[in-house]
Structure formats: structure tokens, C-alpha cells
Amino acid sequence: MKPETELTCAELVELVTDYLEGQLPEGDRRRFDEHLAICGDCRAYVEQMRLTIDAAERLPDPELSSELEQRLLDAFRGWRSPS
């Protein structure tokens, strides 16, 4: 491979989402994988992005106030099918 086609770390970090989404064109994906194979810091970076996604997945759902729940229930009881 020609050196000028190698990805730098600064370029790789801008492609991580395309990579994780499986949306990198074939040539770029290969260069991405080749870079990861030799760069522990970029492997750590991709892992941090995965952990970021994991953390977002674990956010607890907001609670509805009991007052809002009651209002929703009242609205449901008052609702009549428009048909």
C-alpha cells in the first residue's frame, strides 16, 4: 500500500461512526481495519466510542409525575373515538 493512502489517527476519529454503522466504502473500511491492527490508541478510541454508546443505552427512563399520569388517564377516559 502506498503510504499516502494510509489513514492518520486524526482522520480515523472522524470515520468511527461510519465504520460502526457499516457505512464505510470498502476501500476505506480496509484502511480503517489496517490502521486499527497497528494502532493501539485508535483501538482504545473505538472502544471508548462503543462504551459511550453502552452508557447511553443504560440511561434510566425519566419518571412521569403522578399528576401527569392522572391527567393522561383523565384524557383517556374522556376520549371518544372520532369515527
Add this chain to the structure above:
Amino acid sequence: MSQVLADEVALVEALRAGDESVFSLLVSRYGGPMLRIAQLYVRSPAVAEEVVQDAWIGVLNGSTRFEGRSSLKTWIFRIVTNKAKTRAAKEGRSVPFSALGTDEPSVDPDRFRGPEDRYPGHWASALPSWAPEERLLASETLALVEKTIGGLPPAQAIVITMRDVEGFDADEVCDALEISEANQRVLLHRARSKVRRALEEYLDEA
């Protein structure tokens, strides 16, 4: 139609027939996520609650049109995002979803070696590990993630919330928000990069 979707069609039929227990079940399942997404469009908690209420009326009014072609959650989210969008526009606070223009780089450029270096564009110093994972999933860390998402530009906040917090796939998000797949991906990338950065700063200090 899959069994899950067939069950969801039955749930919506029960809802239309006035079954309160089904309504309560659906509110407990989707009410919190709906409130979270509404909040990203309108900011005021009271208005976000009104959006959630409007959305449930929209769900009831539209219930004859739910045919199980998408999941119930996707269908409900399409309704709540539409109601929230309309409400935000009324308040003069419409959310621009265009990902045109440049954003800040995903990583501070100072983290990379400069052009005069033998290895330009490579990390200037090693990335610290985030292990152990318990630290990452501690409630304080998750609170930081939530706060960071809440402080993102609204379009980025909405996309990362739908994709990563609520677990919708790219197609569902593009469909609900009426944005292109490429646009969705750019917004997701900017959002995830900023949340990673906030986590890095937080975990480095801890």
C-alpha cells in the same frame, strides 16, 4: 406479520375499546421515553408534558391506522416527535436538522501531533483506558451522559437519544424525523463524539 407486531395490533385494539389497564401499561412503557424526547424539542418541562398528552390523544385518534407495519414504539415516537416539532415551531423554536456546515472536530486537534512531526496526525499521547466498566456505568457517570446530551444542539440530542438511548435503528430515526440517512449519521457522529469527550474529561479527573 410477526407475533410481536400482531400482539401490538391487539393492544392497540384494546386501547381503542377503552381498556384502561392497556392504557396504563403503554404509558408506563413509553411515557418516560416520550417525555424525554419531547423535552429535547421544547425545553420547558410543563410544555413537554403537554406534548406527551397531545401525543397520547394522537395515538388514540390514529389507532385505527396502526396496522403493525412498524413496531408500536416506532409508531408512537413518530407521533410524539411530530407533536413536539409542531409545538416547538409554534414557540418560534424550530429544530434545524440540517447537518450542513462544519462542527468542531470530534477530538481536540491538540491531541494529535502537528504537521512538522515525524508522525503528523497521530496521537500525541496514549489514550487512558476506561476500565473498569463499573465506573462507567455508575449513576453519577450516567447523569453526566444525560446532562451532556441535554446540552447538545437539539438535532444532535434528538438523534443520539433515539438511536443510542432508545435503541431505534437508523431507518426508523430517518423515517420519524424525515431526514436523510447521511444527515442522520453526521448528527449521530457529532453527538457521540461530544459525549465521548465529556466522558473522557470526567473519567480522567475521577
